Amino acid sequence: MDFTSIIGIISCILLVVSGIIVEKTGNVDIGALINFADPQSALIVIGGTFAALFASFSLTSLKEVPKHLKIIMTKDKHNPNDYIDAIVGCAEIARKNGLLALEEHANEQEDPFLKSSLLLIVDAIDADKVRAMLEGDLGYMNARHEEAVSIYEKGSALAPAFGMIGTLIGLINMLAGLDLNVEGGTDSLTSGMAVALITTFYGSMLANVFFTPIANKLQVRHEREVLCKEIVIEGILSIQSGENPKFIREKLMSFLSEKDKMSLSDSGDGEDGDKKKKKPKKEKKKK
Template identity: 55%
Template structure:
């Protein structure tokens, strides 16, 4: 579970509600310096059904119109975003080093059994390509093309949420303009004391649009981008590892080369036999 995302969204909601319900005043030179008031009824000032329909309905309509095939996959995207890190590069490095050791002792054909054990279809495909004795250039071309096409599909999904992030404030402004036009149309002979409440209703749609864009759509797009980067990194490691195995590279040198794909902290935690054994025990629990 992506706990950090949930904590961030919860804090955003909490601080927003705190700002609406609570009022803290600062009065330098006076005693008491701080004044604190609690008014839960203020929440009703931010509830307007018409504004919700304009912003939420309009934004979703634009997203569906721009991405009709992807819009039906909202639940799938949320599930991907909420899951914990599914692609751990250190685990792939270990597996590739193990495959290199097997290939060096028993040949490439001995890797077929390991390929059938893989749950990652890309990893399985990569192993089978060298087991079938394909040309190295062809193997690299097939795998790199797979990575590019997969990343392109992921970026299209991210673009859908970025479109929603751009559309939400726009519909917030549209709702505000609608409210202002209606208010000005009835201004002649109206009670001047009602101008304040009418103006606040007109501005609620701007609040909804900004909230929807920066608390809902933007975090989803950012998290899906991070998931794509994790998957691409692991697949690049697989490609380099598979090509090295096919060329008969030394397993120890292979480990050091694949570790260069990760940051320094991951390298320090992922190099050495003791660290490898510790990760195996952790996976076995």
């Protein structure tokens, strides 16, 4: 599980609530929360935002929302280092036993994209056609993910807009019923202004605590998945052309950041170091 999104959203809410109930003197006034509770404002902002989203996107796209929430709460399975190791392992098998030997190995892969990519080169399809097919799949995935992210980006734009609509409605009603000649007219002005501004508060909270973080998290996951798929495409074509596994590893590492390169290099150096430590022991036995 990836709890960063949940922790972040809950922390935002708690910090805002703390700012409302904690006074300058340090005392806690729970009753202050009542000033921010207004069912009509919530109906305008929350109801209006989701109604506008319903009008903006197809039902098929909106049905994917639970899937999106599951994605941001689960651990990201797309680790570029793991993909590089898997491709290099496939390259070593192909170098020793030929491309046909990869068919059984392909069926063991959990990633459908990697599995289908391996099967394409096992079937001896032309390299240009393999690249075109894989890049086509990548393009379709980009389109799907862009639509998913756009739902939450649109929501982050609509929520403050409906907050402003609610504020305007409140101000119009307040000014229409305002009569300063009557006793207590000034008090009704200040209380009406406070109620009118609550909708802006609701809209800002909905946009910045819910929609924007989800959109950003989905975008980060998308970029990570695209990187892994680009690594797969380049690695598969390199295997098909019969390149050396060590050269393939070096080529694919160019996709990584310097930090990821160091971690991958350190793991490889550790294995070599173990082998080097074992050699002197064998030499002593021979003597």
